[in-house]
Amino acid sequence: MKSTTRVQLSLMMFLEFFIWGGWFVTLGTFLNDNLQASGGQSASVFSTQSWGAIIAPFIIGLIADRFVNAEKILGVLHLAGAVLMYQMYNAASIEVFYPYVLSYMILYMPTIALVNSVSFNQMKDPEKEFSLIRVFGTIGWIVAGLIISFVFHWDSEQSRAEGLLRNTFLMSSIASLALGLFSFTLPKTPPKGKGEKVSLGKIIGLDALKLLKDKNFAIFFISSILICIPLAFYYQNANSFLSNSGVSNPTGKMTIGQASEVIFLLLLPLFFKKYGFKKTILVGMLAWAVRYALFAYGNAGELSFMLIIGIALHGICYDFFFVSGYIYTDSKAGEKYKSAAQGLITLATYGVGMLIGFEVAGMITDKYTLADGSHDYKMIWLIPSAIAAVVFLVFAVLFKQEKEIKATV
Structure with a gap:
């Protein structure tokens, strides 16, 4: 290049x-x-x-x-x-x-x-x-x-x-x-599918639904949707929580999460190779439960380190679950369904999973909004922590360890 x-x-x-x-x-x-x-x-x-x-x-x-x-x-x-x-x-x-x-x-x-x-x-x-x-x-x-x-x-x-x-x-x-x-100054990228017939199933990845016949992939697929419920709580509540808790420069401090994302993305192939897919993704799930527990019990004072650790866990939460999931999906799909499978898992997570997650997060936030307009953030964070813990346990019990999958990140 x-x-x-x-x-x-x-x-x-x-x-x-x-x-x-x-x-x-x-x-x-x-x-x-x-x-x-x-x-x-x-x-x-x-x-x-x-x-x-x-x-x-x-x-x-x-x-x-x-x-x-x-x-x-x-x-x-x-x-x-x-x-x-x-x-x-x-x-x-x-x-x-x-x-x-x-x-x-x-x-x-x-x-x-x-x-x-x-x-x-x-x-x-x-x-x-x-x-x-x-x-x-x-x-x-x-x-x-x-x-x-x-x-x-x-x-x-x-x-x-x-x-x-x-x-x-x-x-x-x-x-x-x-x-x-x-x-408009970028290198020309002409359409790849010009003249090809296109179907609804191909566009949104429905051609890959047959992968759900595989019990392990079906468990992973459902877990991916469910883990997006606690993820939605982070997007919807984290910044306002930190701001209302008295944390200074909350938006700047939240960039620690993106910095850790870069670090753990580099570490992911090593972890993947040593521990395999199941343990890697379980660590990602567990990180969601731990970070929300830290948010629930931390504060902007003497326990501010708990909030910072919770933010820093974003790299493990995202990379070890979602990036690992993309690799796993790629390995299960085979050449014929690679694109369709990635489209399906994206639709399931950022589409269906996050849609459910934001709705749940909204209901929980309203339920724990106090008379003076403030929020009971302890409960707002403990609930998604519990959801993540349940998904962790279900995946740990039902998903069977497979042969090693090559990490291509």
């Missing part, structure tokens, strides 16, 4: 995830402070990510894979996203905000697959080259959080009281505009 192309792809990844990290991390706090949203209303807003994940395959399968160059549709989607993000910045109520965020996520979620497509199209050895490009996406997410906390201090108590947290949408709107324009 030419060095200029590598720089282009790295900048593309940086901006792609800078945009997402620039507003999504603080969304729960913004909804609570600026729009006075209830737990149920917040759940509806966060669920737009799931609806975006469900609809994304149709945009990719019906348009990007058949008619339009990936870099061009990427540019159009981000330019439209910049407009929608600016409208979110101006929204004064949850009723006005919701249609814009729903429209935005329907347009944004397909761009994740598009940036991958543009990248893979330029690579001769994706297994070695892709991670070096994708890591700039994580760096972009981290930089966005650091800017919010340590440069502009939008998540400080005073700034939140002044309504300045809404500036995160303006920042992301500008970044989306930049990426939209920049996309």
